[in-house]
Amino acid sequence: MHVSEYPAIQHIHPDNEVVTVRLKRRDGELKAYCSDCDTEFVYRKPKASSIQHYKSPLLPGVKGNFDSGDDH
């Protein structure tokens, strides 16, 4: 039986060191705690398409704005 492979979370410390912490099941949730930076991570299962992905409404105008401002 193979039960210990929970997702691991990588995060970056202020000194640019990448630290991996492994999630453990606690209180019905998967959590990981990094004592070095005193941060707790909670893993949330991705839900199947309950969130729609919108195209950014900001992007289409960006190029035009730059072009129109470059006239001198």
Ligand SMILES: [Zn+2]
């Ligand atoms: Zn950390």
